[in-house]
Amino acid sequence: MRYLDGEMSAAERTAFEAHLASCGECRQSMNELGRVERLTGMMKIRDPQDDFWENYWKKLFRRLERKTAWLFIIAGAALIVLYALWKGVTDFGEITFVKVVAVIFAAGFVILLISVVRERVHRYRTDRYRDIER
């Protein structure tokens, strides 16, 4: 491999070429691998057009902005639910329409939260790539 990829010193190359001259098996192997290297060396990955790169940052920034916005919305919703639950427990009083809506909203939020946590735990336990450093 080092021979093909130009990673050998001049002395190493000379010694390796001498070995190749006398070893048919290595010569055959080098020929095959060299042909692959020659083929890949002729190619390059197509560079997308300029507008692709122009929009790349814009789209990334929008995604970042929206993700941040969603985090604030979820945090706000979580606080409202917690507040509603706290008020419900400490000052239940008579059942009103607003309280019923708050309980339904809180129930939905808690179910969603449990579902997401359960999915994350399951994914973590079955993730073959979890040891890969992030």
Add this chain to the structure above:
Amino acid sequence: MTVTDGTADISKETLQAWKDGSVKVFEEVVRSAMRRAYAVAVGIVGNAEDARDLSQEAFMAAHRARATFDVERPFFPWFYRILRNRCLNFLRKRAGRREVSIDVLIEKPGRSESPDKGVMRKERAEALWQAIQELTPVHREIVILRSFQELSYREIAETLGISEGTVMSRLYYARKSLYGKLKDVCDDLYREGDDEP
């Protein structure tokens, strides 16, 4: 690989400013590394649209995790691990139903072109791309880094956190596998001497 990212030009000061939270500097970091990030991602996942989305997600994840980045070290190897993880997770979820673009590879310019040869070269590029996409992700990645990113063994070893011996071993098996899939194409090319400029 002809696209360059210039990440080597990102100064420590710039990286420190990004780490301190400057979105303006984050844009500079992204613009410096986006071409390389995209090229690596398209090599691993196989199609342009997913590569764009995954490389953008990796930048977002890097931005969130910037506190863990050591400005004394180069940016791209650190970022690459985030990107690689995203790509591998994506492939795992998409197992068996992955979409592969066919026109990602092209021949480098500077060769005399006749219409017949043009078609042949296009087919050859597609065959190579298809064969690369049939490799395991680990072998695919090593071919992309070496043959299309033109990284040295040492750079690949540092980027992947493996020894140079492992780099050589993976490259050997990847190329052996590619030859098995592309024997006719490689041998035809050799017979034609078409690889000579």
